[in-house]
Amino acid sequence: MKELHLISTGRQSIETFVHISSLVHPYAHFIHIREKHRSAKEIGMIVEKLLEASVPAQKIIVNDRVDVAVVYGVGGVQLAHHSLSPKRTKERFPFLRVGCSVHTFEEAKRAENEGADYVVFGHIYETNCKEGVKPRGLSSLRQLTSYVRIPVIAIGGIKPSHVRDVFLTEVKGIAVMSTVFEADDPLHMVQLYRKQMGANTWTF
Numbered sequence: 001m002k003e004l005h006l007i008s009t010g011r012q013s014i015e016t017f018v019h020i021s022s023l024v025h026p027y028a029h030f031i032h033i034r035e036k037h038r039s040a041k042e043i044g045m046i047v048e049k050l051l052e053a054s055v056p057a058q059k060i061i062v063n064d065r066v067d068v069a070v071v072y073g074v075g076g077v078q079l080a081h082h083s084l085s086p087k088r089t090k091e092r093f094p095f096l097r098v099g100c101s102v103h104t105f106e107e108a109k110r111a112e113n114e115g116a117d118y119v120v121f122g123h124i125y126e127t128n129c130k131e132g133v134k135p136r137g138l139s140s141l142r143q144l145t146s147y148v149r150i151p152v153i154a155i156g157g158i159k160p161s162h163v164r165d166v167f168l169t170e171v172k173g174i175a176v177m178s179t180v181f182e183a184d185d186p187l188h189m190v191q192l193y194r195k196q197m198g199a200n201t202w203t204f
């Protein structure tokens with residue numbers, strides 16, 4: 001099954017992020033809380049609000065903070081190079097789904113060897129989030145999907161019109177931030193992504 005990951009921008013109020021998530025979560029497989037400037041307490045509060053808004057715990061992925069993910073019983077954690085290692089995380093918390101954000105093939109291979117469940121690789125297209133950094137493009141994405149055995153999720157500047165091309169590289173899924181969370185109509189946007197992914201049902 002192709003996966004759609006939605007990631008918070010870190011630029012919205014907690015209320016706005018939770019409100020949009022409550023609308024779009026039925027169309028997404030995972031909702032990532034990526035709020036680098038917020039404390040563990042605030043991130044925990046976001047998790048509680050998402051749960052109150054009926055977002056299933058298994059769909060929630062906390063960026064970097066293994067502690068918050070475990071304490072609040074969410075489905076997974078998304079680790080960066082400065083986070084705890086996937087190996088340690090998996091050893092102590094084997095029930096957590098562990099993703100790693102990677103930018104090179106070596107990082108992806110290391111994540112795989114350390115037991116990560118999947119990698120997020122980018123950025124594929126130009127994105128405001130990575131201004132001045134050259135996108136890695138589809139051909140390196142294609143190479144990566146044959147270089148590692150674990151699933152690859154593509155990220156960075158992916159618009160609905162890119163979806164078909166991106167999935168031709170054999171990725172497992174895509175991750176999207178601004179195009180959904182900063183859209184005038186987030187619900188319409190997420191439905192567009194799912195349509196491009198070939199989803200013929202909106203329920204899971």
Ligand SMILES: Cc1nc(C(=O)O)sc1CCOP(=O)(O)O
Pocket residue numbers: 007101102120121122123124126127128129130155156157158175176177178179
């Ligand atoms: C959070 C993030 N990580 C990236 C990476 O390359 O690792 S690109 C990115 C931002 C993606 O946002 P948008 O969908 O708005 O382009």
